[in-house]
Amino acid sequence: xxxxxxxxxxxxxxxxxxxxxxxxxxxxxxxxxxxxxxxxxxxxxxxxxxxxxxxxxxxxxxxxxxxxxxxxxxxxxxxxxxxxxxxxxxxxxxxxxxxxxxxxxxxxxxxxxxxxxxxxxxxxxxxxxxxxxxxxxxxxxxxxxxxxxxxxxxxxxxxxxxxxxxxxxxxxxxxxxxxxxxxxxxxxxxxxxxxxxxxxxxxxxxxxxxxxxxxxxxxxxxxxxxxxxxxxxxxxxxxxxx
Ligand code: MN
Numbered sequence: 001x002x003x004x005x006x007x008x009x010x011x012x013x014x015x016x017x018x019x020x021x022x023x024x025x026x027x028x029x030x031x032x033x034x035x036x037x038x039x040x041x042x043x044x045x046x047x048x049x050x051x052x053x054x055x056x057x058x059x060x061x062x063x064x065x066x067x068x069x070x071x072x073x074x075x076x077x078x079x080x081x082x083x084x085x086x087x088x089x090x091x092x093x094x095x096x097x098x099x100x101x102x103x104x105x106x107x108x109x110x111x112x113x114x115x116x117x118x119x120x121x122x123x124x125x126x127x128x129x130x131x132x133x134x135x136x137x138x139x140x141x142x143x144x145x146x147x148x149x150x151x152x153x154x155x156x157x158x159x160x161x162x163x164x165x166x167x168x169x170x171x172x173x174x175x176x177x178x179x180x181x182x183x184x185x186x187x188x189x190x191x192x193x194x195x196x197x198x199x200x201x202x203x204x205x206x207x208x209x210x211x212x213x214x215x216x217x218x219x220x221x222x223x224x225x226x227x228x229x230x231x232x233x234x235x236x237x238x239x240x241x242x
Contacts, residue, residue, distance in 0.1 A: 001214065001229060002027035002236050003207035004166040005083065005120050005146045005192035008051070009041040011204075018044040018051055021207050026050065027236075028207045029192075031083040031120050033058035035071035042078075054081035059088040059122055062103040063096025069106055076110055076117075083120025084146070087130050101133070108137035116141030118239060120166065127154040134161055142242045146192060147171050148180060155180055159188065164239055166192035169200045169212040172220075182220055189217065190235055 003021075008030040011017045021028045027050045032041045038055050045051035055075050057065060076082075085107045087100050111117040121143055123130040127150025134143060144164040148155065149171075158165075165184055168191065171177035181189070191213040196204035200212060218228035 001191060001210050001232060002029060003193050003195075003210045004029045004144060004190040004236075005031055005168070006195050006205075006207050007031060007033070007084075007197060008044050008207075009037055011196050011206075014044055017206060018048060022048045022050045024208055026208060026210070027052070029054055029081060029083070029120060032056045033084060034061055034065050035068040035075060036065075038071070038075045038078075052081050053079060054083040054118075054120055055079050056082065056084040056120075057103055057107065058084045059086050059096075059100045059104070059126075060093060062100040063093070066099050066103055069103065072107065073110060076114060080117055081120075082107065082111055082117045082141075083144075084122050085119060086122035087126035087133070088122060089125035089129065101129070104130075104133050105136065108133055108140040111141050112137045112139040115139075118142045118144070118242070120144050120146050122146060124149060127151070127158070131157050131161060134163075142239050144190060144239070147177075147194060147198075149177070152180075152183065155183060159185060164188045164190055164235075166190040167213060167217070168192045168194050168198060169205060169209060169216065170194065170198040172213055172216040173200070178216075178220060181217070186221065186231060187235060187238070189232065190239065191217070191232055 031054045042053045191210040193205035218225045
């Protein structure tokens, strides 16, 4: 199983976590929040093929780090994976909204120019605007909406656009998240933790805690955990082959 969205570089012991991911025979998409963190975070995946590092510029940092887009462009050829990127419409980030849109549009245009990447996308309180940006850049690649929390109509639009969805224990904890996940085509679902930001039972999630999401998905789908895991693995194979 692959944790399709975690922040390995933000754990207090990132190398120990990375080593465990490799030892447990699982995988992780290690997302970054700024291009400046790319080289350091990439080292966590050096000689660990289970760890794929994504180049990102988090919407919450887009206002302060827009100047790092030059670094983004420089590092992009080194990876197939981009994230965490996207838009965040929370009221406290309103001031950076224009910068967020410029950054996300730039990122999508670069992905498009590079022939398409696999992207992990944040869309909190901005699902419609994220989908509008994706509409403008149809060649950006395979888009995974991480922890999607939009409306049902936005969810349908995202499905129609061909988006994937990574869901984690925290999302599956809430009634709204579960109801969204129940509506998703099963062949577009991946699992994530968003650790160490996301917590479960008052402790930060670790990549191997994706098993909690697998168990919850199995219940939601009315299948056994083994069968849910094999469906998810086949989804992972299919997005990685895209
Ligand atoms: Mn995240």
